[in-house]
Amino acid sequence: MDRRSFFKAAGAAVAAGSAACPAAARGNKELPPDAVGLLFDSTLCVGCKACVAACKEANGMPVEVSTADALWDTPLDISGKTLNVIKVYKNGTPEVKDREENGYAFSKKSCLHCVDPSCVSACPVKAMKKDEKTGVVSYNKDACIGCRYCVAACPFGVPRFTYDSATPVISKCQLCQHRWPEGKYAACAEVCPTGATLFGKVSDIKTEIARRKALKPGTPTQFPRGRLGGPDQSYEAPVAKYVDHVYGEKEVGGTQMMMLAGVSFDKLGYPALPETSFASQSETLQHTLYGGLVLPVAFLGALTWVAKRNVKPEDGEQGDSHGA
Ligand code: SF4
Ligand code: SF4
Ligand code: SF4
Structure with missing residues (x-):
């Protein structure tokens, strides 16, 4: 057969x-009512990578030098040393931001904290867990048996196994939960100068997405920075023309990191996925x-x-x- x-x-x-x-x-499983997550608005991202550096600092990750002559930390993808990376799409002569032809745009790669995560479902020993209240998908290295089922199951290719370590573990973003007791939140959102990465309750993120999408492109708009519902750090800028798709709204049952962009998501490297969770x-x-x-x-x-x-x-x- x-x-x-x-x-x-x-x-x-x-x-x-x-x-x-x-x-x-x-x-599909339901989003917990107090779920928190991230909004990544590609049109606001300037590619500064402050979020990559802040993520490393917050999570004690080392630098990753991708070429022998590189002068600074240059991760090309997420890995055992990098939980969050900013990538660039470019086409032809990449002159204009957020344009598919002869343009460029930024994308963020990190765990999307799926509403119904395959990694949790695949893990035979509950080393991957989804918090019932916040919906954050976390990893317990003490429970992990190294089977790597979560690596194979994730539709976004997020969990990485640290093969080069004597005591390998799975590496992935845990939404900076360890910083919350100090009143801090996701380091990537905290440092983002433009609010391209924004932390908040998923219900507030959805409201913010709807607000942006309802505006006429070019309208001067207040954009929050840091954390939705936190101290006002907003600034004014014209709203971009978004593609008619909110990535993470429906993919595999929805995710707690959602994205807006000015170019189609396949160009930004996000896979086309069904609405039914794996x-x-x-x-x-x-x-x-x-x-x-x-x-x-x-x-x-x-x-x-x-x-x-x-x-x-x-x-x-x-x-x-x-x-x-
Ligand atoms: S810090 Fe913000 S603007 Fe800078 S690369 Fe990260 S998401 Fe983009
Ligand atoms: S993106 Fe992958 S690792 Fe993250 S919660 Fe979803 S299935 Fe798990
Ligand atoms: S939430 Fe924390 S661990 Fe996750 S990508 Fe942002 S900074 Fe990195």
């Missing part, structure tokens, strides 16, 4: 199982297949049927059936 046939059979069994046992299927799909599959005695039998029956259909008779058998 080839891969395609296997997945076809598995799909048929799951569909049959779900119909027979609807309680096994689950939908966690709900995989858990539905597991529960369907193992939730009752009838369903594994249905699954095996479907596999057997496809296998039999795909088995070609041996030469000798062909002779028997056609030759005598």
Whole structure:
């Protein structure tokens, strides 16, 4: 049986199982009411990378020199030494910001703190956990067994395994939770000079996104900096023309870091993803297949049927059936 046939059979069994046992299927998980997260507005980002440096300082991460002659910290991607990175999209002669042709735009890469995270669902020992109140997805290195299922499961390629360490761990943004008891918040948002990275309650972030998107491009607008609901650090600038897509609003059931941009998100390196979370799909599959005695039998029956259909008779058998 080839891969395609296997997945076809598995799909048929799951569909049959779900119909027979609807309680096994689950939908996307809900956003916790007090969830916090980040808004990244690519049109406000000037590429200064203060957020990258602040993230490293706040999390005790070392510099990462990508070329032998580099004079400063030059991470090219997130890694065991870098939890947050700013990348640039450029096209042709990159002259105009937030333009796809002959333009450029910035993107931020860090954990998106998914509403229904695949990393949490895939982790067999609960080393990845989503906080019930804040929704922050955190990592417990003491519980981790190093299986790296979370690395494979994350649709955004976020968790990194520190292979070069004698005691490897998973590395990813935890929204600077360790700073909260001191009244601080995400270091990347705290230092951002333009408010391109903004911290806040997800409900407030959604309101702010709707406000920006409702404005006519070019309208002078007050942009908050730092933390939504915190001390007023706002400044005035014309609002940009946004593409008609809020990344993270619906992708894999939604994320707690959401993004606005002036160029399409595929250009910025964000993958096109379904609205159904991968966690709900995989858990539905597991529960369907193992939730009752009838369903594994249905699954095996479907596999057997496809296998039999795909088995070609041996030469000798062909002779028997056609030759005598
Ligand atoms: S600090 Fe703000 S403006 Fe500077 S690179 Fe980071 S997100 Fe962009
Ligand atoms: S972006 Fe990846 S690592 Fe972060 S919460 Fe979502 S699945 Fe987990
Ligand atoms: S919230 Fe903290 S750990 Fe996460 S990207 Fe921002 S500075 Fe880095």
